């Protein structure tokens with residue numbers, strides 16, 4: 001996929017620059033050790049302009065991860081939001097994906113470095129796993145401890161890339177990942193919900209990346225009178241599920257067709273996930289759901 005051309009701009013260290021002219025330091029600590037922090041946001045065209053869904057929550061999560069890793073984030077959150085809108089405008093994008101990346105400067109030692117760089121990229125991106133329901137497999141690549149799993153740190157995604165690559169080689173669309181205790185975390189880049197007897201179950205916080213879409217799904221379910229349970233989920237429960245879906249900014253709400261060859265007994269269009277998906281689409285394209293919009 002071509003992410004940019006000669007006319008594509010990024011925000012890089014305080015200025016809007018052509019992506020093709022940006023130079024990244026080969027001695028950047030994160031290039032070697034994986035300690036950069038990223039976010040993934042989506043902008044949607046609404047009846048009242050373009051809205052970036054829950055922009056503040058995404059940048060707050062980035063700020064928390066930066067503090068945890070000792071990487072400086074030298075911009076107030078309001079400015080990061082404003083910059084993202086401006087970049088969409090410069091690149092002429094409406095429905096689009098936004099990828100901020102905060103990474104430490106040149107430092108070959110293993111201790112945190114005060115210098116950091118901020119890059120924001122935007123591009124047009126369909127749903128990460130496509131528009132159809134997906135076939136998943138439980139990966140044998142285990143995620144390490146919760147501290148690491150809870151922040152959107154680049155190095156954490158080594159496990160996701162390994163798991164997804166192995167799953168694709170076996171004909172699946174994506175992988176379900178377990179933590180070191182053997183509990184379900186979610187998919188390689190999204191949270192997982194299963195449905196059992198009209199109740200939605202999802203792995204509890206502590207061993208998951210606490211997704212902003214996951215939280216939105218929990219809130220929508222509450223509004224719709226659907227019972228939800230957040231708990232440690234055992235892989236055996238996946239094999240008993242009536243239906244399942246993934247939730248994340250990149251995948252949005254994606255239905256699950258099968259897990260390890262077992263087709264979900266409830267068809268997607270009859271599932272709770274399908275109803276949630278309809279509400280989710282309404283929400284993200286509703287201008288009232290956005291703090292700011294770009295006309």
Ligand code: PMP
Pocket residue numbers: 040152186187188189190191209210211212213214247248249250
């Ligand atoms: N889990 C993982 C491992 C992810 O990479 C993502 C995507 N950021 C999510 C869950 C979903 O998070 P969000 O809904 O905030 O995009």
